[in-house]
Structure formats: structure tokens, C-alpha cells
Amino acid sequence: MIYVDNAATTKMSEAAIRTFTDLIRDTYGNPSSLYEFGQQAKDVLEQARRDVAEAIGAQPNEIIFTSGGSEADNQAIMSAAKIGEIRGKKHIVSTAFEHHAVLHTLNKLKKQGFEITLLDVHENGIVNAAEVEAAIREDTCLVTIMYANNEIGTIQPIKEIGEVCRKHNVTFHTDAVQAVGHIKVNVIEDNIDMLSASGHKFHGPKGVGFLYVKKGVGIFSLIEGGAQEKGKRAGTENVPGIASMAAALKESVANLDAYKAKLTPVRDRIIKGLSEIPHSALNGDANNRVPSNVNYCFEGIEGESLLLLLDDKGIAASSGSACTSGSLDPSHVLLAIGRVHDVAHGSLRISLGEDITDEDVEYIIKSVKEVVEYLRGFSPVWRDLVAGKRDFIL
Numbered sequence: 540m541i542y543v544d545n546a547a548t549t550k551m552s553e554a555a556i557r558t559f560t561d562l563i564r565d566t567y568g569n570p571s572s573l574y575e576f577g578q579q580a581k582d583v584l585e586q587a588r589r590d591v592a593e594a595i596g597a598q599p600n601e602i603i604f605t606s607g608g609s610e611a612d613n614q615a616i617m618s619a620a621k622i623g624e625i626r627g628k629k630h631i632v633s634t635a636f637e638h639h640a641v642l643h644t645l646n647k648l649k650k651q652g653f654e655i656t657l658l659d660v661h662e663n664g665i666v667n668a669a670e671v672e673a674a675i676r677e678d679t680c681l682v683t684i685m686y687a688n689n690e691i692g693t694i695q696p697i698k699e700i701g702e703v704c705r706k707h708n709v710t711f712h713t714d715a716v717q718a719v720g721h722i723k724v725n726v727i728e729d730n731i732d733m734l735s736a737s738g739h740k741f742h743g744p745k746g747v748g749f750l751y752v753k754k755g756v757g758i759f760s761l762i763e764g765g766a767q768e769k770g771k772r773a774g775t776e777n778v779p780g781i782a783s784m785a786a787a788l789k790e791s792v793a794n795l796d797a798y799k800a801k802l803t804p805v806r807d808r809i810i811k812g813l814s815e816i817p818h819s820a821l822n823g824d825a826n827n828r829v830p831s832n833v834n835y836c837f838e839g840i841e842g843e844s845l846l847l848l849l850d851d852k853g854i855a856a857s858s859g860s861a862c863t864s865g866s867l868d869p870s871h872v873l874l875a876i877g878r879v880h881d882v883a884h885g886s887l888r889i890s891l892g893e894d895i896t897d898e899d900v901e902y903i904i905k906s907v908k909e910v911v912e913y914l915r916g917f918s919p920v921w922r923d924l925v926a927g928k929r930d931f932i933l
């Protein structure tokens with residue numbers, strides 16, 4: 540099988556697996572226990588905190604371990620909203636193509652009387668920092684904008700957005716789940732106040748993530764319970780998972796240059812290959828995207844059929860459409876960059892991993908071409924397009 544769905548999740552690295560298995564076997568003490576065996580687990584936990592902090596340019600006491608990216612997003616946004624409410628500031632700026640962990644949290648706040656401004660991400664899938672500045676008001680308590688988009692991989696001008704937020708004294712959170720471990724992220728250089736990340740997106744385990752909270756920025760626990768994580772996240776820490784995530788992150792960050800050098804030409808080769816398919820288009824900016832992401836729309840076909848036929852050919856990819864999750868709505872990300880419903884339904888996301896070979900790449904291009912042509916062969920939409928009964932959009 541050729542696995543090209545690394546934006547959904549990644550294979551755990553050998554270092555991450557080794558760390559995890561060693562710890563569950565040998566260091567199973569509770570880090571809150573005062574005896575030596577508990578303190579060994581505590582030492583492992585604190586070393587992981589130092590490693591994670593170093594990987595993003597933070598201080599160890601600025602890291603809160605969570606169950607993943609979704610929890611980190613929820614905690615950051617709900618905390619900023621709570622503080623905003625106390626100060627009489629109930630306006631939040633975000634974008635239309637955030638992950639649902641952000642969008643659904645913002646919707647919840649909207650029902651509680653917050654006003655949410657969702658900025659346009661334009662055709663290239665990139666937010667404009669000047670538009671962020673124009674959207675900030677006296678009563679804005681938070682700007683939350685993702686670092687890299689999970690479907691189309693486009694990278695946002697985080698440093699500039701952070702600068703604008705500093706200038707106006709507004710807290711800035713970024714969902715960096717698709718960026719950390721894939722591109723260089725430094726919370727100081729990037730002017731970030733809060734950042735969410737998730738272990739399973741950079742070869743760590745699932746169900747573990749972290750939230751960076753800059754010293755001085757207020758944060759509340761979402762979970763009532765014990766005093767773990769300095770009272771900011773109750774619940775016995777998942778020490779093996781956390782240490783395993785830290786091992787994966789350390790390795791990913793050390794390999795960032797090699798990762799970029801290997802995957803950028805592969806990504807561009809696939810984009811070039813797929814561009815030979817008539818009536819198709821790349822989604823998102825061609826260059827300003829993570830090295831691993833290719834996202835294409837093909838007119839006249841359904842993304843789900845494309846995925847299933849690629850699966851038959853041994854290729855595990857993803858569709859931007861939400862149909863797979865039981866909804867008939869096309870991807871909100873593709874709609875946000877201006878794709879119409881029919882076109883957004885025919886999308887394919889290929890998210891690469893470092894182990895991809897040249898042979899895999901050529902096989903993927905050939906297979907996608909074959910499957911698109913095959914599906915168009917019996918698509919009534921395609922027949923109408925060819926017969927001139929409908930206008931081509933792409």
C-alpha cells in the first residue's frame with residue numbers, strides 16, 4: 540500500500556515506538572506520586588516538556604500537555620473568551636477555513652453572545668495580515684488563525700498576523716497542528732501567544748498533544764479534577780504518550796531541512812503530473828504550502844468514487860469532501876477558497892510521507908489519471924459538460 544494520507548495521521552517513528560513501549564513496560568508510576576518510582580515518571584514528563592518547548596522556541600513552563608489538537612484548540616479559545624468576557628470584550632477574529640475544532644468552538648461562543656468575524660482566505664487559501672488588522676476592534680479579545688491548512692496545506696503569514704495582534708494588544712492563537720514538525724515554527728519569532736499541536740501528525744502517538752501558552756497569557760483548565768499541569772489540565776498525565784510525542788517531535792524538527800528538500804520536488808512533480816488532466820485545478824497556492832500537500836479538483840467526478848478506486852489500486856489518499864463522514868456537504872475549506880459545490884465534490888488530497896519513492900510518485904500520477912478518465916466515462920455531469928449542456932468551470 541502507498542500511504543499518502545499523512546495529514547490525517549502519520550505512522551509512528553521508530554524512536555516514538557521505542558520510547559512508548561519502554562515506558563509503558565518500565566516506567567508506569569504516577570508522576571504525582573512522591574516516592575522514587577513516581578518521580579522517575581515525573582522526570583520523564585519534565586524532560587519531554589523541555590524537549591517540546593525547545594522544538595518551538597518556548598520555555599518548558601509554557602507547555603501544557605493535552606489529549607491532542609482538538610483539546611488544545613478548545614482550551615485556548617475558551618480561555619481567551621472567558622478573559623474577554625470579564626473585560627467586556629466579546630469579539631473574535633478567525634477565518635472561514637479553520638479546522639472544526641476551532642469553528643465549532645467559535646459557534647458555541649456565538650450562541651453565548653460572542654461576535655465572530657470569519658475572514659476571507661481568498662482563492663489562494665492565504666489570509667491577508669492587513670485584513671486581520673482591519674477586522675480587529677476595541678472589543679476584540681482573540682485572533683485565532685491556523686498556521687497551515689489541513690486540507691490544502693497553505694501556510695499563513697503568521698509572523699505578520701502576530702505582529703498586528705501585538706500592536707493592538709490582542710491575544711493571538713494559532714492551530715499549528717499541520718505545521719509543527721513539518722515547517723519551522725518558532726513562537727518568539729512568529730509573535731504567537733498560544734499554539735496548538737498534535738503528536739500523531741508528526742509521527743508521534745494519537746491522543747496526545749500540547750498547548751503552548753506564552754508566560755503572562757491567561758489560561759483556564761477545561762477539565763475539573765487534580766492539580767496536574769499546574770492546575771491547567773486535570774488528569775493523570777499520559778507519560779508514555781507524551782514522551783513518545785516529544786521523541787517524534789525532536790526527530791522531526793531535526794530533520795526539517797531534509798524533509799523539505801525531499802518532499803518539495805515530489806509534491807511539485809505530482810502537481811505537474813496531475814495538471815495534465817483536463818478540467819482540473821490545484822487547490823491553494825502552488826508554492827506557499829507545506830512540502831507534503833497536494834490537493835486537486837477534477838470536474839465531473841465524485842471524490843469518494845475516486846478514493847475508493849485508488850484504494851483498489853493500493854493508494855490510501857483522502858478527499859476534501861465531508862461525504863465520507865456521512866454528510867453530503869462539500870469541504871468548507873474548498874468552498875472558502877471559492878470552489879463551487881460541484882467542483883469541490885471532486886477533490887483529492889495527497890499528503891506525502893518521507894518514505895515515498897520515485898516509483899510510488901509515477902504510480903500515483905498514472906493511477907489518478909486512469910481513475911479520473913474511467914469515472915468521467917460514465918458520469919452524467921461529465922457527459923453534459925462535454926455535450927455543452929453545462930459550462931466547464933475548470
Ligand SMILES: Cc1ncc(COP(=O)(O)O)c(C=O)c1O
Nearest residue numbers: 607608609638640689716717737
Ligand atoms: C488543523 C487541525 N487542527 C486540529 C486537529 C485535531 O487534532 P487531534 O486529532 O489531535 O484532536 C487536526 C486533525 O486533523 C487538524 O488537522
